[in-house]
Amino acid sequence: MVERLRIAAIGDLHCGKESSGVIARALAGVSEAADVLLLCGDLTDYGTLEEAKILAREVAGIRIPILGVLGNHDFESDKAEEVTSILADAGVRILDGGTFMHRDVGFAGIKGFCGGFGRGTLGHWGEPVLKRFVQEAIDEELKLETALARLHMVPTRVVLMHYSPVRATVIGEPEEIHAFLGCSRLEEPLARNAVAAVFHGHAHRGTPEGKTHARGTPVYNVAWPLTRRLAPERPAYRVIEIDVVPPEEDVPVASLAH
Numbered sequence: 001m002v003e004r005l006r007i008a009a010i011g012d013l014h015c016g017k018e019s020s021g022v023i024a025r026a027l028a029g030v031s032e033a034a035d036v037l038l039l040c041g042d043l044t045d046y047g048t049l050e051e052a053k054i055l056a057r058e059v060a061g062i063r064i065p066i067l068g069v070l071g072n073h074d075f076e077s078d079k080a081e082e083v084t085s086i087l088a089d090a091g092v093r094i095l096d097g098g099t100f101m102h103r104d105v106g107f108a109g110i111k112g113f114c115g116g117f118g119r120g121t122l123g124h125w126g127e128p129v130l131k132r133f134v135q136e137a138i139d140e141e142l143k144l145e146t147a148l149a150r151l152h153m154v155p156t157r158v159v160l161m162h163y164s165p166v167r168a169t170v171i172g173e174p175e176e177i178h179a180f181l182g183c184s185r186l187e188e189p190l191a192r193n194a195v196a197a198v199f200h201g202h203a204h205r206g207t208p209e210g211k212t213h214a215r216g217t218p219v220y221n222v223a224w225p226l227t228r229r230l231a232p233e234r235p236a237y238r239v240i241e242i243d244v245v246p247p248e249e250d251v252p253v254a255s256l257a258h
């Protein structure tokens with residue numbers, strides 16, 4: 001029988017002073033509905049320690065593993081490290097090019113960055129400040145490439161990020177800001193590596209589902225403002241079930257000695 005893993009995902013909680021009780025209510029039932037919870041960035045509104053502590057309390061009752069990535073809002077107060085450690089103490093593993101294994105599924109997480117899509121992708125050319133801007137997207141792409149390489153023996157892999165790797169899931173946002181919502185550079189590791197699903201946030205007015213160009217990998221925009229607007233009667237988080245391919249058994253050393 002094929003094993004299945006239920007993945008709950010939500011982005012853009014934007015936890016602030018008014019969020020006490022609100023986020024816990026939005027995430028109610030997730031421990032029963034899913035096997036793992038992904039938080040796709042913009043966990044806090046201004047990236048303050050106070051907001052991080054509120055969020056830590058809001059997720060305290062969740063009994064399944066929680067993985068997260070930071071979003072642009074989590075950097076606003078220049079306290080990203082402290083925010084990460086407050087959340088880590090509450091059991092939220094923040095991935096920044098890191099990986100995590102749960103029930104034979106490998107997870108890789110990055111923040112990602114912007115820079116535009118397809119032919120409009122901003123090039124690494126011109127003024128030094130522009131090159132530094134583009135370099136951030138290249139660095140995030142490399143973090144994902146490395147994380148997926150680390151999981152190369154794991155057949156079933158899932159990626160979470162904050163920015164979008166494809167244009168399809170930002171459609172619905174004003175076209176003038178598409179370039180600030182994600183970057184095709186983030187899709188390149190997803191073209192070279194088979195992945196079961198990709199989850200992101202950031203595009204509050206985007207489109208809930210799309211696919212990568214190279215492999216047709218499903219991409220889910222799980223920004224809370226989007227799911228809340230499109231399906232107010234449904235849970236705040238999306239639950240996606242994936243098939244889990246068990247990793248191949250290690251080849252016994254004895255069988256190699258001939």
Ligand SMILES: [Fe+2]
Pocket residue numbers: 012014042071073202204
């Ligand atoms: Fe956001």
Ligand SMILES: [Fe+2]
Pocket residue numbers: 042071072073162201202
């Ligand atoms: Fe964002």
